[in-house]
Every structure is written in C-alpha cells, then in structure tokens.
Amino acid sequence: MSTNVLPTYDDVISRYEPVIGLETHVELGTVTKMFCGCPTDFGGEPNTQVCPVCLGLPGSLPVANRAAIEATIRIGLALNCSIATWCRFARKNYFYPDMPKNFQISQYDEPLCTDGYLDVEIDGETVRIGIERVHLEEDTGKTLHVGGATGRIHGATESLVDYNRAGIPLVEIVTKPVPGLGARAPEIAKAYVAELRDMIRTLGVSDVRMEQGSMRCDVNTSLNLPGAEWGTRTETKNVNSLRSVERAVRSEMLRQAMVLDGGGAITQETRHFHEDTGDTTSGRSKETATDYRYFPEPDLVPLAPEPAWVAKLKAALPELPSAHRARLKTDWNLSDLDMQSILNAGAVSLIERTVAAGASPEAARKWWLGELSRRANAEGVELEAVGATPEQVAKLQVMVESGKLTDKLARQVLEGVLAGEGDPEQIMAARGLEVVSDTGALTAAIDEAIAANPAVAEKIRGGNQAAAGVIIGAVMKTTKGQADAKTVRELVLARLAS
Numbered sequence: 267m268s269t270n271v272l273p274t275y276d277d278v279i280s281r282y283e284p285v286i287g288l289e290t291h292v293e294l295g296t297v298t299k300m301f302c303g304c305p306t307d308f309g310g311e312p313n314t315q316v317c318p319v320c321l322g323l324p325g326s327l328p329v330a331n332r333a334a335i336e337a338t339i340r341i342g343l344a345l346n347c348s349i350a351t352w353c354r355f356a357r358k359n360y361f362y363p364d365m366p367k368n369f370q371i372s373q374y375d376e377p378l379c380t381d382g383y384l385d386v387e388i389d390g391e392t393v394r395i396g397i398e399r400v401h402l403e404e405d406t407g408k409t410l411h412v413g414g415a416t417g418r419i420h421g422a423t424e425s426l427v428d429y430n431r432a433g434i435p436l437v438e439i440v441t442k443p444v445p446g447l448g449a450r451a452p453e454i455a456k457a458y459v460a461e462l463r464d465m466i467r468t469l470g471v472s473d474v475r476m477e478q479g480s481m482r483c484d485v486n487t488s489l490n491l492p493g494a495e496w497g498t499r500t501e502t503k504n505v506n507s508l509r510s511v512e513r514a515v516r517s518e519m520l521r522q523a524m525v526l527d528g529g530g531a532i533t534q535e536t537r538h539f540h541e542d543t544g545d546t547t548s549g550r551s552k553e554t555a556t557d558y559r560y561f562p563e564p565d566l567v568p569l570a571p572e573p574a575w576v577a578k579l580k581a582a583l584p585e586l587p588s589a590h591r592a593r594l595k596t597d598w599n600l601s602d603l604d605m606q607s608i609l610n611a612g613a614v615s616l617i618e619r620t621v622a623a624g625a626s627p628e629a630a631r632k633w634w635l636g637e638l639s640r641r642a643n644a645e646g647v648e649l650e651a652v653g654a655t656p657e658q659v660a661k662l663q664v665m666v667e668s669g670k671l672t673d674k675l676a677r678q679v680l681e682g683v684l685a686g687e688g689d690p691e692q693i694m695a696a697r698g699l700e701v702v703s704d705t706g707a708l709t710a711a712i713d714e715a716i717a718a719n720p721a722v723a724e725k726i727r728g729g730n731q732a733a734a735g736v737i738i739g740a741v742m743k744t745t746k747g748q749a750d751a752k753t754v755r756e757l758v759l760a761r762l763a764s
C-alpha cells in the first residue's frame with residue numbers, strides 16, 4: 267500500500283492542510299505534593315519522598331493542596347479562561363505500574379479553567395491559539411527499564427519504579443484544535459509552547475524545565491485534503507524541547523502524507539518522538555475516554571473557588587511576557603522586526619539580563635543574535651543552553667568597550683567561555699589575549715616592521731598613506747593580532763611623518 271517514500275515538505279503543504287493541537291503538562295513548584303505532605307524536590311533517592319497517601323495504601327485519604335489550586339487558577343487567568351465556580355476532581359482508572367493506586371486523580375468533565383486563548387507572535391503577526399481547558403491532576407511515578415539497548419520495556423531484563431514523582435501537582439493545558447496554519451504549523455506549535463513556558467515562568471508557579479521534565483508536551487497532528495473533513499490525528503508523546511516540538515509536527519506531517527499518498531489510513535494512536543533521528547514510531551493505540559471509566563472522586567470535596575478570591579488573584583497577576591516585550595521594545599528602541607528576531611531566537615530574557623549586567627541593548631543583541639545564535643544552531647541546542655551566561659557576555663562587552671579586548675580577541679575569549687574555561691578575565695589572562703597597549707612593546711614592533719620593509723617606509727614618508735597597510739600587517743603579525751589596528755596605524759603614520 268504505502269509507497270514508503272517521504273514527500274518533501276513543500277509538496278505536503280501544496281496538497282494537504284494540517285490541524286494541530288497541543289497538550290502541555292506542567293509540574294507545579296509547590297513545596298508539597300497535590301494530595302499529601304510529601305516533599306516535591308527533584309533528584310531525591312528513589313522512593314524516599316512517599317507516604318501512604320501517594321502510594322495509595324488502603325485507608326489513606328487525600329487532601330487537596332490549596333497552593334496548587336491557586337497556581338492553576340492563576341495560569342487559567344493568564345490564559346484568559348473562565349474559572350469554574352464549582353467543579354470536581356475525577357478518578358481516571360488505569361492499570362500501569364507508574365501509578366500505585368491504579369487510578370490517577372484528575373479532572374474530567376468539570377475542569378477548573380475553560381475557554382481561553384494565548385496570543386503568539388510570529389513574523390510580526392499575532393496568531394490566537396484557543397485554549398480548551400486547564401485542569402489539575404497528580405503526576406505519575408517513573409518507570410525505568412534496564413538491561414535492554416533502548417531503555418524501553420521491549421528487550422529489557424527488568425523494570426524499576428520510583429514513586430517520588432507520584433502525586434506531584436500537574437497542570438494540563440489543552441489547546442483547541444488549530445486549523446489553517448498551513449506551512450507555518452510546526453513553527454507556530456513551537457512558538458506557542460515557548461510563549462506558554464515564558465508565561466508560566468513569569469507567574470513563578472513552575473520552573474518549566476523541559477529537559478528535566480517539569481514541562482512536557484504532547485503534540486496532536488492530522489492532515490486533510492483542502493476543503494475535506496479533518497483527518498485522523500496522532501498524538502506524539504513527551505516531546506521534551508522547543509526544537510523537538512517543531513520537528514515532531516513536521517516529521518508527523520511528512521509521515522502521514524506518505525501513508526495517505528500510498529492509499530493507507532492514519533491510525534489513531536500515540537507515537538514516540540525520537541530526539542536522535544527526529545522521527546516518530548508507533549506507541550500504543552490511543553485509549554478513548556470510556557477506557558478510563560472516569561467518575562467523580564469520592565474521597566475529595568468539590569472545588570468551589572470564591573469569586574472574590576479569583577478576582578484578587580486576577581488583580582495581582584504580574585506583567586505577562588507579551589506586555590513585557592512591548593515595553594522592552596520601546597525601552598530598547600527596536601522595530602517590530604528586531605523584536606521578532608529576538609523572540610524567535612529565544613533571546614528576550616537573555617538580552618534583558620545582559621543589559622542588567624552592564625551591556626548596552628545593541629551590544630547585548632549583537633552577541634546573542636550573532637556569535638552565540640550561530641553556535642547554538644551549529645550544536646542544535648537552545649540559546650540558553652549554549653554555555654555562556656548573560657553576566658559573562660556583559661563582562662566581555664565591557665572589556666571590549668574599555669579597550670582591553672578587540673572584537674576579534676573577544677570572540678576568542680568567548681570560545682574559552684563556551685569551552686567552560688571560566689570567566690572572561692580568567693580566560694583572557696590564561697590564554698594571553700589582552701590587547702597589547704604597552705606603547706614600548708608596540709614601538710619596538712613598529713620599528714622592526716619598518717626596518718624589514720624599507721621601500722614601503724619610504725613610500726609612506728613620501729605621503730603615500732595607503733602603503734601603511736603592509737607595515738600595520740607586519741606589526742599585527744608580530745603581536746599575534748593582539749594590538750588595536752587603529753592605534754597601530756596612528757603610531758606608524760606618526761613614526762613616518764616627514
């Protein structure tokens with residue numbers, strides 16, 4: 267049936283329309299778990315942060331964490347949602363070793379927040395992504411399959427389970443289906459997750475670290491022919507970086523087009539994204555809601571947030587990223603396009619912190635969008651994981667402005683910073699990269715260059731200043747590029763003035 271030949275992306279877009287949807291899980295940064303007093307610290311010894319409640323032992327009873335409910339309402343408000351005045355938790359029943367109770371306390375038909383939106387800026391245009399619901403649930407434990415090559419259960423000799431994470435409050439944010447994005451669907455999916463991450467970070471309710479799993483994304487993708495009904499969607503699970511969100515949508519669009527082109531049908535299923543290859547493989551066939559036999563959680567009272575409390579939380583929301591960017595754009599005197607390129611590069615807060623550490627906005631922008639973006643792209647990492655801190659970049663810039671480093675030397679110092687050799691001053695000293703500003707040493711180098719090039723020196727004495735390049739080049743060579751070329755030029759001309 268299938269032709270097994272991947273079409274090109276342009277070809278897919280010319281014939282199909284994608285519809286995407288995103289389900290994002292965010293672990294809240296509360297001190298204790300959702301329904302018990304166990305700590306939520308990351309990285310503890312396995313099964314040391316557990317109690318009868320989060321292990322689901324008989325007779326234990328859950329009590330809802332007020333801080334988690336407050337954080338969820340604040341997320342809902344920031345996403346322009348309606349906040350329920352009365353709702354309930356629900357039991358989602360499933361048998362899987364990562365959940366010791368054999369059910370998860372979640373929310374089903376009565377979520378805490380519904381019907382909102384998040385505006386995403388892309389190429390100077392605002393795309394509104396509808397939010398279906400924001401609900402609160404508890405996280406599962408973690409299973410670890412050992413003895414196999416892939417870390418998956420298939421081929422493993424044994425499986426281990428750690429319940430430290432079981433019961434940590436988890437907020438699920440579900441978008442409405444987003445049609446009509448065309449070729450930009452993968453890019454907009456990424457921009458949405460980035461905006462959501464920045465917004466939640468601003469609210470201070472989670473550290474939203476995708477690499478540690480405190481923010482995880484499931485990506486729904488389907489294709490349909492123009493004008494036809496939406497196609498069957500697949501759900502790509504646990505996509506753990508912004509870059510992977512974009513790659514997962516794109517790769518699933520290509521794969522589905524290949525299946526459809528070959529006369530096949532898309533199976534509704536979950537798929538796993540592979541960081542190394544950038545493609546997805548089939549997981550389990552997707553459960554439907556009836557498989558989970560949801561029913562209202564009998565051990566918890568209904569949740570009825572007081573309207574006055576909600577109003578107070580709304581009034582106390584901080585400045586959100588879109589408003590913050592608008593203010594920075596004015597402060598930094600940037601065009602829409604400039605601001606967009608900073609946003610696309612994921613550099614807003616990096617530049618802001620570099621400016622706070624003493625660099626000018628122009629200089630901070632030049633470093634992060636220039637040298638450091640190139641480096642991040644080449645290594646396939648997010649800009650903030652590139653290996654230089656805003657404070658280091660600011661120091662480097664201050665050293666350039668004070669004449670200690672030329673631009674060229676500064677780039678060499680930056681190499682050292684990225685290689686983990688320490689702070690700019692240390693690297694400059696250790697690698698001997700300081701600008702030669704000792705006039706004695708420069709004069710000696712100039713005299714030497716003049717003596718080695720008598721004919722050129724004669725031309726300059728005769729008024730041919732353009733010939734000075736040869737002497738300047740020789741001096742720069744002697745000083746291994748560590749002299750300031752402008753100073754050298756001035757000294758050479760002064761030395762040979764007739």
Ligand SMILES: [Zn+2]
Nearest residue numbers: 302304317320
């Ligand atoms: Zn517990």
